Structures are given as structure tokens and as C-alpha cells.
Amino acid sequence: MDIAMIGLGRMGANMAERLHRGGHRVIGVDPGEAARNAAAARGFEVSASLADALAKLPVPRVVWLMVPAGEVVDQTLAALAPHLSEGDVVIDGGNSYYKDSVRRSAQLLQDDITYLDCGTSGGVWGLQEGYSLMIGGDKATVERIGDIFRTLAPAADRGWSHVGPSGAGHYCKMIHNGIEYGMMQAYAEGFALMQRKAEFNLDLAEVARTWQHGSVVRSWLLDLSVEALEKNPQLDGIAPYVPDSGEGRWTVAEAIDLDVSAPVITLSLLERLRSREGNSYSDRMLSALRNQFGGHQMKTD
Known part of the structure; x- marks a missing residue:
């Protein structure tokens, strides 16, 4: 053809x-x-x-x-x-x-x-x-x-x-990408927890390789996680900035239109937006409010 x-x-x-x-x-x-x-x-x-x-x-x-x-x-x-x-x-x-x-x-x-x-x-x-x-x-x-x-x-x-x-193909792909947002966020948070547990000195690539076989969380995304961690265990040189292509936003808007609760997908999108705030005004406002009502110490630049 x-x-x-x-x-x-x-x-x-x-x-x-x-x-x-x-x-x-x-x-x-x-x-x-x-x-x-x-x-x-x-x-x-x-x-x-x-x-x-x-x-x-x-x-x-x-x-x-x-x-x-x-x-x-x-x-x-x-x-x-x-x-x-x-x-x-x-x-x-x-x-x-x-x-x-x-x-x-x-x-x-x-x-x-x-x-x-x-x-x-x-x-x-x-x-x-x-x-x-x-x-x-x-x-x-x-x-x-x-x-x-x-x-x-x-x-x-x-x-x-x-x-x-007409429209059904791109609709399914939109939802597919929304699910992908949530899955990626869950992996990212889990690996962040293991990386922070310093006293165990975990080899994250090895843990991920273990999960590839027999685990209920095995997936292609996990396979890609193994490759990324093997190449760069500490993710050095990668900026903590996560773009979005728009489909996550459309999925969240669709959830609102249909009155369907989609908290995981919604929060994963918000986390991507948060990643772009190098000097978060909202975090600085939270610190100021804690100081105002409770006298809690604020860190300064």
C-alpha cells in the first residue's frame, strides 16, 4: 500500500x-x-x-x-x-x-x-x-x-x-497518557523513598531488576527505569523539571466534565507543574504563614 x-x-x-x-x-x-x-x-x-x-x-x-x-x-x-x-x-x-x-x-x-x-x-x-x-x-x-x-x-x-x-482513538490515547502520568509518578516517588534511606545504601538498579521478574509492579516503565538507573544511578545532570504534552491536562478536564474522581492522575499532573517552580512562591508563603501563627522559624536565602 x-x-x-x-x-x-x-x-x-x-x-x-x-x-x-x-x-x-x-x-x-x-x-x-x-x-x-x-x-x-x-x-x-x-x-x-x-x-x-x-x-x-x-x-x-x-x-x-x-x-x-x-x-x-x-x-x-x-x-x-x-x-x-x-x-x-x-x-x-x-x-x-x-x-x-x-x-x-x-x-x-x-x-x-x-x-x-x-x-x-x-x-x-x-x-x-x-x-x-x-x-x-x-x-x-x-x-x-x-x-x-x-x-x-x-x-x-x-x-x-x-x-x-471519530474522536475515540485520540480519546483512548488521552486516557492512556493520563494513566501513564500516574504510573510514572508512583515509580518516581517509590525510588525517591529508597534513595533517601541512606543507611541501607540501596542499589536502586538492582532493586528494579528484581522487580522485573515475578513482581506485580513489573512493566515496560520499570524496564526503562532499570536502563536509566544503570546508566546514571544518581540521575546526575538531570534538572528536576518535568514538562507535559497536554494530554494529562485534557484527561483531568475530562474527569471533571464527567464527574469521575481521578485523584492519582490529577495529582501527578500537579506534581509536574510543581517541578517547574525553581523558587516556589507557594512554599515561601507556607513558611511565612507557619511563622505568623506559630512562631515557627523560617529558613532564609
Whole structure:
């Protein structure tokens, strides 16, 4: 099957290479010359032009977007619009907000173009391990182009599924990432406790390796923890600053909208925000209040 991969960042290029290895013809499109050159060295075609790439593909075409969520997706769709034809399929494999995906699907359907939202998990390991794919949109279209998903997934019969109508794929990925926030926070807190217990002089990498076998907390995140701790046991040189991509925020907002209690995910998001306060005003205010009502000593700079 022929596919245009729009966006040749690390994940987009890896997905394009996995599709190429699986026997698909892939034309990668990216405005950056360095990204195109790096992708070309991996064996598949590249182009700087959306029009040029789509002109080379037989109709109906499959166009896979791997671009940042938000306005960039809408800009890319606007640039694609003059070159799309009835029956084409556009797949958004990024982390778009699910309500945006519902809107975009309805817009493209007016021109008989199918829009699929595909929540994609696997990160930098997907090239070797395969990707977990949560697909929303028209089920018949998913079945028609299913060989693409079977190639990207860990195996043809697992790791991918049509999860529901438009928006459902990105909704499931949003919740997936919210769960990931909570799991990562729990691991981080547990390792912090063990690191602080100085009298035991724990080898945290060894503890993590022990947990990898037979433990109920074993997971891929734990495997990645082992790798990180083996390379850098004290995490030297890593700033205590944790960004968020937005999906945790969307998950918390969804929990509020649906009246669903989600304290672990919510608190894990707040902890990420807290990590960015190098000189926390709230902590300084707490210290001042303790001094005011109880005369407790305050540390000063």
C-alpha cells in the first residue's frame, strides 16, 4: 500500500521506516532539509512538497500526519485540501485533542474524504517493538487499509484496534497518557523513598531488576527505569523539571466534565507543574504563614 507520511520527526521517520520495511511504498514529506536527508538515508522516498508527494500516489490515497497537535494539524490539512480527492484517507497519528478530531472528521467528510484519528503509543521503541494503535473513525475504512496498522503494530493480530467512531482513538490515547502520568509518578516517588534511606545504601538498579521478574509492579516503565538507573544511578545532570504534552491536562478536564474522581492522575499532573517552580512562591508563603501563627522559624536565602 502507498502512503504519504507528513512529518519526519523522530517518531514519524521511525513509522515510515517500519512501513517501508513491511513492503509499503512510503513518501516522506517534511519542510526541513535535514529531516528529509536523514529519512532518505533510511531507504524511502522523500519530498519537500505536499503536492509533489500526493501527485505520485495512486488515488485513493492514504496520508498519515505525524505533526504537533493543535494549529499545526489544521494548517497541514488546509495545505493538503487542494490536493486531496474523493475517497482519500487522512490519518492523524499524533496526540490531537479528541474534540478537534471529531470536528476535522466532519469537515473532511463534506468532501468525501475519510479522517481517522489514531492514538499512537510506542515512542522511540516503536520501530523495533511495534506501536500500540487506537483507531477512531469509519470502521469499513479501517478494515480496508488494515494492512497499514498490521504492519505498524507489534503483530498483525495484536496491539491495534478500531475503538470507536471519530474522536475515540485520540480519546483512548488521552486516557492512556493520563494513566501513564500516574504510573510514572508512583515509580518516581517509590525510588525517591529508597534513595533517601541512606543507611541501607540501596542499589536502586538492582532493586528494579528484581522487580522485573515475578513482581506485580513489573512493566515496560520499570524496564526503562532499570536502563536509566544503570546508566546514571544518581540521575546526575538531570534538572528536576518535568514538562507535559497536554494530554494529562485534557484527561483531568475530562474527569471533571464527567464527574469521575481521578485523584492519582490529577495529582501527578500537579506534581509536574510543581517541578517547574525553581523558587516556589507557594512554599515561601507556607513558611511565612507557619511563622505568623506559630512562631515557627523560617529558613532564609
